[in-house]
Amino acid sequence: MQNSSILQKTKTDDGFKLSVIIPCYNEEEALPLTLEKLKKLSNEWSTGDDCKSIEFILVDDGSQDRTLALLTEATIADQQFKVVRFSRNFGHQAALLAGYELAQGDVIVSLDADLQDPPELIETMLEKVKEGYDVIYAARKSRGIDSLFKRKTADFFYWLMKKLGVEIINNHADFRMFTRRVLNAFLNFNENNLFIRATFPIVGFPSCVVYYDRPERLAGETKYPLRKMFEFAIDGLTSFSVIPLRICSGVGLLVSLLALLMLFWSIVVKIIGGAIPGWTSTVAPLYLLGGVQLLFLGIVGEYIGKIYTEVKKRPRYIIQEKINFRENNESK
Ligand code: UDP
Ligand code: MG
Numbered sequence: 001m002q003n004s005s006i007l008q009k010t011k012t013d014d015g016f017k018l019s020v021i022i023p024c025y026n027e028e029e030a031l032p033l034t035l036e037k038l039k040k041l042s043n044e045w046s047t048g049d050d051c052k053s054i055e056f057i058l059v060d061d062g063s064q065d066r067t068l069a070l071l072t073e074a075t076i077a078d079q080q081f082k083v084v085r086f087s088r089n090f091g092h093q094a095a096l097l098a099g100y101e102l103a104q105g106d107v108i109v110s111l112d113a114d115l116q117d118p119p120e121l122i123e124t125m126l127e128k129v130k131e132g133y134d135v136i137y138a139a140r141k142s143r144g145i146d147s148l149f150k151r152k153t154a155d156f157f158y159w160l161m162k163k164l165g166v167e168i169i170n171n172h173a174d175f176r177m178f179t180r181r182v183l184n185a186f187l188n189f190n191e192n193n194l195f196i197r198a199t200f201p202i203v204g205f206p207s208c209v210v211y212y213d214r215p216e217r218l219a220g221e222t223k224y225p226l227r228k229m230f231e232f233a234i235d236g237l238t239s240f241s242v243i244p245l246r247i248c249s250g251v252g253l254l255v256s257l258l259a260l261l262m263l264f265w266s267i268v269v270k271i272i273g274g275a276i277p278g279w280t281s282t283v284a285p286l287y288l289l290g291g292v293q294l295l296f297l298g299i300v301g302e303y304i305g306k307i308y309t310e311v312k313k314r315p316r317y318i319i320q321e322k323i324n325f326r327e328n329n330e331s332k
Pocket of ligand 1: 022023024025026027061089090091092093095111112113114116221222223224
């Protein structure tokens, strides 16, 4: 009876179609196992009569290794596998977006190519959709496998994001499932600075979180080294919160008030006649103010940079090739 909720939302009466989106960047080591596992599991998902078909959209984000060859092989063996090849590396978020834009499904799920997002969880997520939820966020139970540094910086990041007014699900990356109506709403966000995990909570609709244990990467190396992680975190912050700008104005105001008090004090000392020009009181505020000004210029610059990339409205990714797409959105 509950199954009808997806069907009602998607206006189909003979079962729903599931789209599985997987961004891949230099994943030759992990892909063979991942593809095999997905194929095996997909038979289980489609045995029920509500899931009528499945498509796998594998986005090759300009890999330099054998990723494309492996993906192409999979498309020849099985029409369920569809491949999009970018003209160069556009990044994980752009790859996800391309998958979302090309998805034909009534229910869509995205996950990593390295089996760190266990595909077994998809069944549980589908159950949640059947219960009536439109967005299911998969979040890690714990960060046990991460280094102490990564754990602490991640905790700090989620804490800061929340403090700055950004709605974000703790320890949820990009493993999520959602219905067609959520996707349609999401696709109206035309931002160039992509930080998809913070966009979905803005879209709304009934949502829930399911928790899972995140295993180690199956093979290969993380495509998010420390530098990229920090860049991503700063991007997320400045794309979703203007509070840092307000902090700049607030501190600016405070410092100006203090400066006024200093001025007042120095005039009083001058009048009383005890003015001994002090080196410390000249140099210390100079350094302090110089530092604060530079820092704040930097923060303001971050936002100007964002506006700059937004107004240019460059394409968020460029597709070089598509394989096995036969639907009417082929020209996209
Ligand atoms: N990825 C991508 N483009 C990039 C970097 C990563 O498509 O520029 C893909 C990658 O192949 C993987 C997913 O995004 O499927 C997440 O990357 P990774 O597993 O390296 O990140 P981590 O799990 O270490 O945070
Ligand atoms: Mg991973």
